[in-house]
Each structure stands twice: as structure tokens, then as C-alpha cells.
Amino acid sequence: MTDKPPVLVVEDDDALREFLVRALKVDGYAVQAAPDAASALGIAEGQEPAVLVAEVFLKGMNGVELVKQLRQRQVSTQVVLVARNIPTYTVVAAMKQGAFDFVEKPIDPDYFLLVVRRAVEHWRLTHENQALRRLSGLAAQDRDGMVAESPSMREVCKTIELVAPSDLTVLITGESGVGKELVANRLHALSRRQGKPFVAVNCGAIQETLLESELFGHVKGAFTGAHQDHQGLFEVADGGTLFLDEIGEMNLDLQVKLLRVLETSEFRRVGGTKLVKVDVRVVAATNKRLAEQVQAGRFREDLFYRLNVIHIEVPPLRERADDIPALVRAFLEAHHRKGLPRREVSPEALAALTAYPWPGNVRELRNIIERSLILCRGETILADDLPAALVRGAHTEAASRRSEPTYDLATPLAEVERRHILRVLGANGGNKVRTARVLGINVKTLYNKLKAYESAAGRVEGI
Ligand SMILES: Nc1ncnc2c1ncn2[C@@H]1O[C@H](COP(=O)(O)OP(=O)(O)OP(=O)(O)O)[C@@H](O)[C@H]1O
Numbered sequence: 001m002t003d004k005p006p007v008l009v010v011e012d013d014d015a016l017r018e019f020l021v022r023a024l025k026v027d028g029y030a031v032q033a034a035p036d037a038a039s040a041l042g043i044a045e046g047q048e049p050a051v052l053v054a055e056v057f058l059k060g061m062n063g064v065e066l067v068k069q070l071r072q073r074q075v076s077t078q079v080v081l082v083a084r085n086i087p088t089y090t091v092v093a094a095m096k097q098g099a100f101d102f103v104e105k106p107i108d109p110d111y112f113l114l115v116v117r118r119a120v121e122h123w124r125l126t127h128e129n130q131a132l133r134r135l136s137g138l139a140a141q142d143r144d145g146m147v148a149e150s151p152s153m154r155e156v157c158k159t160i161e162l163v164a165p166s167d168l169t170v171l172i173t174g175e176s177g178v179g180k181e182l183v184a185n186r187l188h189a190l191s192r193r194q195g196k197p198f199v200a201v202n203c204g205a206i207q208e209t210l211l212e213s214e215l216f217g218h219v220k221g222a223f224t225g226a227h228q229d230h231q232g233l234f235e236v237a238d239g240g241t242l243f244l245d246e247i248g249e250m251n252l253d254l255q256v257k258l259l260r261v262l263e264t265s266e267f268r269r270v271g272g273t274k275l276v277k278v279d280v281r282v283v284a285a286t287n288k289r290l291a292e293q294v295q296a297g298r299f300r301e302d303l304f305y306r307l308n309v310i311h312i313e314v315p316p317l318r319e320r321a322d323d324i325p326a327l328v329r330a331f332l333e334a335h336h337r338k339g340l341p342r343r344e345v346s347p348e349a350l351a352a353l354t355a356y357p358w359p360g361n362v363r364e365l366r367n368i369i370e371r372s373l374i375l376c377r378g379e380t381i382l383a384d385d386l387p388a389a390l391v392r393g394a395h396t397e398a399a400s401r402r403s404e405p406t407y408d409l410a411t412p413l414a415e416v417e418r419r420h421i422l423r424v425l426g427a428n429g430g431n432k433v434r435t436a437r438v439l440g441i442n443v444k445t446l447y448n449k450l451k452a453y454e455s456a457a458g459r460v461e462g463i
């Protein structure tokens, strides 16, 4: 953006408000000011500011409530709160509502301006992400394809390519954030249904009573509030793919109805009599163990077998660390494609990222990279730019499991060498020139060795 980023200041102390406005103007922002939260909200709704600077203890509506109201209106404005002696519970509450940061009074202007600068940068990223998503109709990453360097993910890709052209039902399982939706997207993109709708519905996010009419539609008068006929998602997805996310959350009654549709491709809208026929491929996903749910009587066995015709298990990221360097590169590249400066990751930072066990899987990795891009001052993301807990975590449990050499006294020297080379290569993001330098060998030798490993194993592992 070339225009001055808009900043709104809400402060009831006149002198301080004027001081902040002046400091922000000098720093290059288009500044507006308001003495109370109500008028600030009015301004924010008309012309969305990049950053809102607000006193926590405002009369009428406090800063935490203000953040909440902004989020409810889906405004992506970043909020920087200021106050004297802010109690911890207020900090926690405001952060939970999505405040960006806090600045203690008396305000140190340099620090204050630094926080605002970061908040603007964060807003810019969020904003551009949203715009991209709206433009493409897809999540930003979906256009970037799927990273699959590790043997297990290559296997997943092979299965996708194999089953995508058919109309078989697919069940995708895996922990939260491993990329289940991306797999579903790809199944659709590689099928003859590509070009027709891909409709995703999160069965856990929709109220039980509404899910049925969401899926199958309803006729006018079917229940209170049904003022007109309503098309369900099965009809919306006709000719395409319906992605039933968090299928484990669906109640038993609805499971019966879903099974019937899967078997006959026909259903009735809620309250309706006419049979509707559709051509929809169903892909379902869950992060629960459905077989255990079946045992516990929470999931119908017949539906389980019907969905489970093809099963794709997406492994957790900690079990496929070979994907991490490539994922990091893909996220940096996506950042660059948005028109932002090109950034790299230092070998130390990459080593920490590779060793961390990633409980939130790929989604967590993507968030950490985006966060570090905002925080890093130079052209390279350093270990210092990563959350301290991540670097610590990398040195503890995961490190003892993965970063330590996994060979014993019976291991042949050539094998020790192979594993060491692959680890260094991983830590250097696959950069062969840098890896050769670290290893003290020339690049040609490194190429030859890697080629030999690849043809011997048919895959690269152990990074
Ligand atoms: N292999 C991959 N390559 C590139 N990006 C990926 C990959 N796997 C996941 N992602 C990205 O990580 C994020 C999380 O993926 P996704 O939403 O598909 O996970 P999920 O398994 O559906 O998570 P949840 O269980 O929480 O719904 C997305 O932004 C996705 O684009």
C-alpha cells in the first residue's frame, strides 16, 4: 500500500490524545482521533483503520469490550491498548479477544511507534490474505499446491491421484492442522468434477438441529422460521464434491439419513415430499478415531464402512520432518508472491523448526512463519525471531528423539556419513552449496553422494 496507513486513537485524556496523534502523524500515518469508544466504533465502521490505539479504561466501554465489538463486526483492525498498571487478567482477556499488543503508560514514544508499526504490518498481511482468499474463492495456500517431500506424504499424494478420478467415497483422517482439507481439495481438483462446486461443511460448527436442513434443505413452513424453500448443500454441490468436515460430530439420527443418501443419491428436503436426485461425491474428514467412536456407539458402523471405502491417513508433521524445510520455503514463497520482500530462514532457525514436534501440525508451522515474518527486522528469519518456547521445545523432547544421531556402534561408517549429510542438508533447507560448505566437501561430491543415496533407497529419509 502506498497510501498512509490509517490509525485511529481513542483516548479520553485530551493532552495525551493530541500528543499521540502528533507522534503518529510524524511517523507517516493518516491519523484520526476520538474521545470515547462509541464514536471510535462509528469511525472504524465507516473507514476501517489499520490500527486502533485505545485506552483500556475508557468511560462507557472498556478497551477489552471494544476489541470484542470490532471482532464481532469482522473488522480486521489491529488494536493496541494503552493504560497505566494494566492487570494481568485484562491483558489475557484482551488477547483472547484478539488485541494485538499493550503499551504501558507513561508511554515511551519510540516503543509505542514500534508497536504500531508492527501492528500495521500485521494488519496488512491479514488484509491481503483475506483479499486473496476472496479473489480466488479458496484458502490462499490452496492455490500453491501441496508440499509432499516426505515418503509418507508422497504416498498420500499417490493415493489421491489414484482415487481422484473415481466417485468413491473417501475418508480422510489425521490430527488437527495436518492438511485434511487440502487433501479433500486436491481430490476434487484432480477429478472430472473439477470446475463444478467444491462445498465444504463443518459438521461440528453447525448447530445439530440446523445441520439437517443445511445439508438437505427445507421447504417453506417445515419449521418455525422456514419462510421459504431452501436449497441444501447437497443440491448446491450437485455435479461436484461435498466435503463433510468433522464428520465424527454428526449425531446418530443424521448419520442414518446421510447413509441413505450415499446409497441412493436421493433425499427429501426437510418437510418436503418430493425426492431430489443429485450427483455428488462425498469426501469426509475427522480428527477423531472413528473406529473407536463406533465401538463406543457414537458412530454408526454401517456409515463408517460406507465412508471408509478409501481411507487416507495424513500423518502428523512430527513424523515427517523431511517436509518441514520444503513447507517453510513454500510459505516464504507465498509471502513473496503477495508482493512482500523476499525473506530467508537461517540454518539455526530451520534446525529449530525441523526439531520442534509441532502439536498444531502444518497450520501451526504456517502461523509461526507468518508471525516471524512480521517480527524479523532483517532479510533473514533468525532463531531469535522464533517463539522462545519453540526453540526450547526443539532442544528438549524432540531433539532427543530426532536431532540426535540415530546410530549405534554397529552402524557402518558409510551409513553414519549418509545420515549426517542428510541432517545437515535438512538444517540448510536443502541448499546444497551451503551444505557442502558446512561439511567441508565440494558441491560436486555432495551431488554424487546424494544421487547415490537416492538411487539406493529410492527415497530420502532421516533428515
Ligand atoms: N502439505 C501441505 N502443503 C502446503 N500447505 C499445507 C500442507 N498441509 C497443510 N497445509 C496448510 O496448513 C493449513 C492447515 O491445513 P488444513 O486446513 O487442510 O488442515 P486440517 O487437517 O483440515 O485441519 P483441522 O483438523 O483443524 O480442520 C492450511 O493453511 C493448509 O493450506
Ligand SMILES: [Mg+2]
Binding pocket: 180, 181, 245
Ligand atoms: Mg479442516
